Amino acid sequence: SGERLKMELEKTGLYDFFAPDIFSTGEVGTREPKPSPNVYLHALSHFGVPAHEAVVIEDSVFGVMAAKLSGARVIGFTGGRHTWPGHADKLTEAGAETVINRMADLPAVAAAFKEWGGLVD
Template sequence: MGHPQLLIFDCDGVLIDSEIIAAKVQCELLGEEGIEIDAGEIAARFAGLTWPTIVERLGEETGRRFSAAFMKRVDEEIDRRLATEAEEIAGAHEMLDRLEMARCICSNSTAHRLELELDHVGLWDRFRPYVFSAVDVGKAKPAPDVFLHALSVFGVPADRAIVLEDSVHGVAGARAAGCRVVGFTGAGHSYPGHADALTEAGAETVIKRLADFPALVEVLAAWQDA
């Protein structure tokens, strides 16, 4: 393994505290459809998955079918709330100030949502044009497609990329792509056992403060050089 050359960030739950907002919207509107599930359970079970995948799994469990109109309504309400309520994870800007390595975002969110929420918290210009949506490049996480796309764009071998992920599905996708992965548990949707779940999914270590990430990148580089 060589020295790291690329840092890959998930967006929701890593840079922006948005997973809990989406989970609350989904909880509220699913409740109107007669599906009783709380936001904590949605966050713990489904964080990092696309809304169509979540609905598919809930449909398999409940035998319910959800209309295209309902799906659209949930997406639009999430976008509306993210545009006004989303906040950066504490220390995101300061962390980026300390990192000089090439970086990008790999997310399961749509390109529209990514630009909307990143611009709202002042992070869009710190990553564009390297903001990649799995929706646009292939299968969503836990498939490795979006990570493989990023590696191809930057021309970086997988073992020289470090990914920061908050979901087991994201960790699984990054590991399937051959990347090294650090888990993150510092967002509002974190739950008991979150760190253990990320480790079991393949994260080498887990942090709960973005301020710790730059030093950790240096440590991981030293481990590679050892």
């Protein structure tokens, strides 16, 4: 839910960085859960970004599937408390192009994605 998402982002100190552009299925007018790509399609439309220029960071198999269905590139994330042995493999099988377990690795991956093509400044 949107409230749970807000609480989690506040707990990590990230809420003010993303607000007010935070979306969940309730806010986009659909109750279709992931792997429906609707929440990602809404965000792409909201920001006016073509899907092939977007990168999604996802920690769930269904989230990776949804992001791929939207046409975005996907980075799997296994740095959360709910990670288990084999989690990275499952994210890759679902469509993540690569998997990181520390957000500190994100700039290098973003630079590599840009070099591989499809991303713009």
